[in-house]
Amino acid sequence: MVDKRDYYETLGVARSATQDEVKRAYRRLAREHHPDVNQQSPDAESRFKEINEAYQVLSDPEKREIYDRYGHRGLDQTYPGGFVDFGDFTDLFDIFFGGDPRASTRRRSSAERGNDLRHDVELTLEEAAQGVERRIRFDRMEVCQTCGGTGAQAGSHPEACNLCHGTGQVRQQQQSFFGTQIRITTCPRCHGEGRVIGSPCDQCRGQGRVHKTVTKTIDVPAGVDTGMRIRLPGEGDAGLRGGPSGDLYVVTHVRKHEFFERRGRDLWCQQTIGFPLAALGGTIEVRTIDGAEELQVAPGTQSGETYSLRGKGMPEPGGRARGDLNVILRVETPTKLTVEQKELLRKFAESRGDEIKESQKKSFFERVKDAFEGL
Ligand SMILES: [Zn+2]
Numbered sequence: 346m347v348d349k350r351d352y353y354e355t356l357g358v359a360r361s362a363t364q365d366e367v368k369r370a371y372r373r374l375a376r377e378h379h380p381d382v383n384q385q386s387p388d389a390e391s392r393f394k395e396i397n398e399a400y401q402v403l404s405d406p407e408k409r410e411i412y413d414r415y416g417h418r419g420l421d422q423t424y425p426g427g428f429v430d431f432g433d434f435t436d437l438f439d440i441f442f443g444g445d446p447r448a449s450t451r452r453r454s455s456a457e458r459g460n461d462l463r464h465d466v467e468l469t470l471e472e473a474a475q476g477v478e479r480r481i482r483f484d485r486m487e488v489c490q491t492c493g494g495t496g497a498q499a500g501s502h503p504e505a506c507n508l509c510h511g512t513g514q515v516r517q518q519q520q521s522f523f524g525t526q527i528r529i530t531t532c533p534r535c536h537g538e539g540r541v542i543g544s545p546c547d548q549c550r551g552q553g554r555v556h557k558t559v560t561k562t563i564d565v566p567a568g569v570d571t572g573m574r575i576r577l578p579g580e581g582d583a584g585l586r587g588g589p590s591g592d593l594y595v596v597t598h599v600r601k602h603e604f605f606e607r608r609g610r611d612l613w614c615q616q617t618i619g620f621p622l623a624a625l626g627g628t629i630e631v632r633t634i635d636g637a638e639e640l641q642v643a644p645g646t647q648s649g650e651t652y653s654l655r656g657k658g659m660p661e662p663g664g665r666a667r668g669d670l671n672v673i674l675r676v677e678t679p680t681k682l683t684v685e686q687k688e689l690l691r692k693f694a695e696s697r698g699d700e701i702k703e704s705q706k707k708s709f710f711e712r713v714k715d716a717f718e719g720l
């Protein structure tokens with residue numbers, strides 16, 4: 346007899362490996378070396394048999410103990426008729442069909458969850474700041490009331506599929522080198538449901554669901570921003586064959602505001618003030634997202650200076666914190682001055698020692714205007 350490879354070595358596991366580790370190693374190797382997958386490799390078949398044999402011994406506590414104590418010879422003596430059973434494909438089914446073959450004879454539940462739906466809503470910045478109730482209208486699939494979702498006409502019932510005898514699966518036998526292999530596939534007639542509808546419901550044409558337009562009132566919480574999703578569990582499409590409903594996602598879009606600019610939780614705006622106020626300081630009224638507020642302008646404020654109003658920005662959805670309102674002050678230079686105002690400004694400049702040389706050069710249009718006025 347040829348020297349056999351050590352079983353632990355074959356599976357690449359330690360002698361102390363647990364049953365789980367042995368099983369995992371075997372699954373990985375069997376998938377890798379299965380002859381159906383490795384048709385190019387000539388020794389795939391012998392390698393696969395070797396892996397299988399090692400697994401059959403190491404996964405069986407009794408055989409493993411004999412092997413641990415007495416090695417290959419111990420097994421040969423204990424099981425003179427052979428200890429490797431290629432007829433037991435339990436684990437092969439596990440590997441290639443993802444389940445226990447004994448369990449797969451039971452009908453797979455064909456219930457299916459309904460689809461998630463999306464609905465978009467547009468809000469003003471004020472609505473986003475305060476939160477708002479919104480009525481929305483959208484289409485979804487609902488359980489057919491006529492047949493109660495069975496898809497069968499009143500008085501009739503879904504019948505057991507005669508192709509798979511209600512199991513939802515059909516078996517196909519294949520011959521392979523290690524014996525008869527049974528392949529289980531989804532029944533093509535009933536698509537795995539195990540039942541067929543003889544006379545379908547008129548209302549839903551056997552689908553069990555119908556289109557419906559629904560109106561819902563939703564609460565949009567304060568602080569939402571563009572692209573946020575509000576989840577309404579179970580408000581999506583109804584499930585199939587008793588499956589749960591999907592969810593509805595309301596996606597928010599906040600319109601651009603003509604006065605405020607939003608940056609995360611903070612709001613920004615610009616406010617114009619006259620230069621005497623900027624110089625002397627004083628109280629002004631500024632617009633906030635929830636009304637007018639007073640703002641103290643310090644004497645000597647420069648154009649472009651920013652004042653922050655704490656907590657006057659946007660709220661955080663679900664939180665208590667609010668951002669700030671940042672007011673950029675623009676100091677306005679007066680344009681239309683009366684003769685008297687001009688005189689006052691000249692005096693003001695003089696008192697500061699500012700020399701003002703007024704431009705004598707007039708534009709073409711000013712000269713034309715003067716000419717006309719002089720007429
Ligand atoms: Zn129906």
Ligand SMILES: [Zn+2]
Nearest residue numbers: 506509532535
């Ligand atoms: Zn069937």
